[in-house]
Amino acid sequence: MPTLTKHALVAAIAICGLLAVSWTLPATSPLAQETDEDSPGHTIAINANADWPASVLLITNDALAKSWLPFATHKTKLGKRTEIVTVEAIKKTYKGADTQARIKACITEFVESRETRWVILGGDSTADGGIVPDRDTAHPKMEWSDVPTDLWYVSETDWDANGDGEYGDWTKDRREISYATRAAIGRIPVRTTDDVEAFTAKVITYDTKYPKGDFATEMVITCTEERGYDRVDDMWEIIKAGWDGSLSKYFTDSTPWDGKRAGDFDLNPDNVCKQINNQIASKWHVIGHGNPNAWVLEGGPLTADRAGELENENPILVTTVSCHTGHFDGEREPCAAEGMLRGKGGAVLVIAPARPGLAAPSVAGEELDDAKIDGLNLLYTRFWEYGLNGDGLTV
Numbered sequence: 001m002p003t004l005t006k007h008a009l010v011a012a013i014a015i016c017g018l019l020a021v022s023w024t025l026p027a028t029s030p031l032a033q034e035t036d037e038d039s040p041g042h043t044i045a046i047n048a049n050a051d052w053p054a055s056v057l058l059i060t061n062d063a064l065a066k067s068w069l070p071f072a073t074h075k076t077k078l079g080k081r082t083e084i085v086t087v088e089a090i091k092k093t094y095k096g097a098d099t100q101a102r103i104k105a106c107i108t109e110f111v112e113s114r115e116t117r118w119v120i121l122g123g124d125s126t127a128d129g130g131i132v133p134d135r136d137t138a139h140p141k142m143e144w145s146d147v148p149t150d151l152w153y154v155s156e157t158d159w160d161a162n163g164d165g166e167y168g169d170w171t172k173d174r175r176e177i178s179y180a181t182r183a184a185i186g187r188i189p190v191r192t193t194d195d196v197e198a199f200t201a202k203v204i205t206y207d208t209k210y211p212k213g214d215f216a217t218e219m220v221i222t223c224t225e226e227r228g229y230d231r232v233d234d235m236w237e238i239i240k241a242g243w244d245g246s247l248s249k250y251f252t253d254s255t256p257w258d259g260k261r262a263g264d265f266d267l268n269p270d271n272v273c274k275q276i277n278n279q280i281a282s283k284w285h286v287i288g289h290g291n292p293n294a295w296v297l298e299g300g301p302l303t304a305d306r307a308g309e310l311e312n313e314n315p316i317l318v319t320t321v322s323c324h325t326g327h328f329d330g331e332r333e334p335c336a337a338e339g340m341l342r343g344k345g346g347a348v349l350v351i352a353p354a355r356p357g358l359a360a361p362s363v364a365g366e367e368l369d370d371a372k373i374d375g376l377n378l379l380y381t382r383f384w385e386y387g388l389n390g391d392g393l394t395v
Helices: 002-010 062-077 087-093 099-113 170-176 193-208 226-240 269-277 336-342 375-388
Strands: 012-014 056-060 082-086 118-121 135-137 147-149 184-187 218-223 246-251 283-287 294-297 300-303 316-320 347-353
Touching (some): 062 193, 226 283, 269 300, 316 375
Parallel strands (some): 056 118
16 A cells, blocks of 8 residues: 555554555465575565465564464455564574664565565564664654654665664755655554454454445544644545545534534543444544644543543544654553554554654744645545545545
């Protein structure tokens, strides 16, 4: 799903158990070219089969590898042969300056010799670089110099032109920074086998039991910021042009929840959880403030722990501009997006900023408050526009 790789440009966490929802490659089709026997890719996967394409490469660690097998089997049955490789095996097999460089070498080899089109990082990136580490990048005009990205793994370049070990510094490394990708990539930031099992069950439900009717064709956009109300209308004009669905707008003070008058119910955590559990819509976009462990709503936060307790039978898709809600590499665990993903309910896909959701004017080159649709909301608008104009996101 190429749209996911584009979203990594904003340091967003793109969680994608849905990487195999389009561009079907028959599971019964042998490799178009003979496997290079000097390439190690076909030997280190725990479920390798050198005679068939590895359409999906799932990278995890030894502790989680076996728990991912049901996921790999499910995706393979759908036509996307999925092979699992561990970070430990990669470190022993490939060369590179650090673990990330060796993972990138493995991915490159799979793309070139195993016909891999999708890469899943099947594990969290802990603060100490454990499970499946991200690549930190430098942003000198922002407060943070460790903005994580997974896009680097599938980029055609190394992002470190001067070789100082600091990646993505636009002022120094520009000639080596390319957003052109070899494959699509996303992360499923799980930590335990229970996390994997719960997420796999949601993916299977999404792929095989997706309900028809209002749930499938309804989108919700929440907004706690009055200055964002007009942007919602502008976003919807673009999305609806290619999708025959409907929109519910849940604002702080101008639209109703389940009453007859605007403002009958607050845009608070209880009401949001109620609507998700009642399965009123499959697609959600959340606008408003956030922090690493919660969305800030009217009357209180929707915390990661609260999101992990959701009970909706059919998983939802979520995009959000709320700052830091995708801070998957932080010490405080889980971040808001991870909470939404790891429980038995909640979401099967979340795209959220790992750091601020809006760039500073000095970076963006304009006062974003005056923009018709700010950059990140526009990016998500395109995600929904392209994803819903067809069957890529299951309409």
